[in-house]
Amino acid sequence: MSSSVLKKPVKLSCIQLASGADKAANLKHAASQVAKAAQAGSNIVVLPECFNSPYGCQYFPDYAETLLPSPPTREQSPSYHALSAMASENKIYLVGGSIPEFSPDTKKHYNTSLIFGPDGKLLGTHRKVHLFDIDIPGKITFKESEVLSPGNKVTLVDLPEYGTIAVAICYDVRFPELAMIAARKGAFALIYPGAFNLTTGALHWKLLAQGRAVDNQIYVAMCSPARDMSASYNAWGHSMIVDPMAKVLVEAEEKEAIIEAEIEGGAIAEARKNIPLNTQRRFDVYTDVSASGVKFEEPGL
Numbered sequence: 001m002s003s004s005v006l007k008k009p010v011k012l013s014c015i016q017l018a019s020g021a022d023k024a025a026n027l028k029h030a031a032s033q034v035a036k037a038a039q040a041g042s043n044i045v046v047l048p049e050c051f052n053s054p055y056g057c058q059y060f061p062d063y064a065e066t067l068l069p070s071p072p073t074r075e076q077s078p079s080y081h082a083l084s085a086m087a088s089e090n091k092i093y094l095v096g097g098s099i100p101e102f103s104p105d106t107k108k109h110y111n112t113s114l115i116f117g118p119d120g121k122l123l124g125t126h127r128k129v130h131l132f133d134i135d136i137p138g139k140i141t142f143k144e145s146e147v148l149s150p151g152n153k154v155t156l157v158d159l160p161e162y163g164t165i166a167v168a169i170c171y172d173v174r175f176p177e178l179a180m181i182a183a184r185k186g187a188f189a190l191i192y193p194g195a196f197n198l199t200t201g202a203l204h205w206k207l208l209a210q211g212r213a214v215d216n217q218i219y220v221a222m223c224s225p226a227r228d229m230s231a232s233y234n235a236w237g238h239s240m241i242v243d244p245m246a247k248v249l250v251e252a253e254e255k256e257a258i259i260e261a262e263i264e265g266g267a268i269a270e271a272r273k274n275i276p277l278n279t280q281r282r283f284d285v286y287t288d289v290s291a292s293g294v295k296f297e298e299p300g301l
């Protein structure tokens, strides 16, 4: 793999958005923050997990939108149309965080990210593959699988001017295989809209961002909602962009913020030249999980 994984330098930003219960207000607010990031020069903009709703199993069905048939009508998915307009009006690539989705085909709910190009066209979708089911007694219990179903593919999205990004959602960051496959397939950045909490955020958020970066010698962006202590789920915040040597280039605090960093292919090439993991792997000792049987496409989403 060479430096050409990122064709030219690009400004990447994460919007650590403050969202509430009013979906229309959330969409309007997201639009104003995306415009701000674009005016400041960002070409790739990322929103957080469940940016249009509160985060929690009790909310997913009420906030869910229908994305099929594609494109959906405005009634079926106001968020799809709002995100498409944010991308086209600002001429940016937009990783639209995630939204709760209901599929009329499968009759199931998903946690889904929509990725749009500068012309407002949908470039890709990712349904959260690994659902957030944890139980840390006395701290946090969460069971997304009570309401949501998992996606079933690795998501790589081609941004013609720049190269390929991988998009996954929050808990997906804990699974190194997914990141490894995306990096071996040529992604220049792993982008995770996410919403860790005060327990796991303090322990693992930064560690995982740096871990995925150093394992794969790749940029990593993790984009959280702003922390709201009056909400039922308190997001960790601390959105960050990490470079291919695992250095944190920029990190938000807890409150609403836009963080941005210029990223460039030379840093990926240099990391891979100086520490040449890509030529030192021992596939005679262990299996290359990226070599076969990887699912990239999901018909109709």
Ligand SMILES: NC(=O)CC(=O)C(=O)O
Binding pocket: 131, 132, 169, 170, 171, 172, 174, 194, 195, 196, 197, 200, 201
């Ligand atoms: N919210 C998530 O999906 C994941 C999370 O908070 C964690 O892994 O911790």
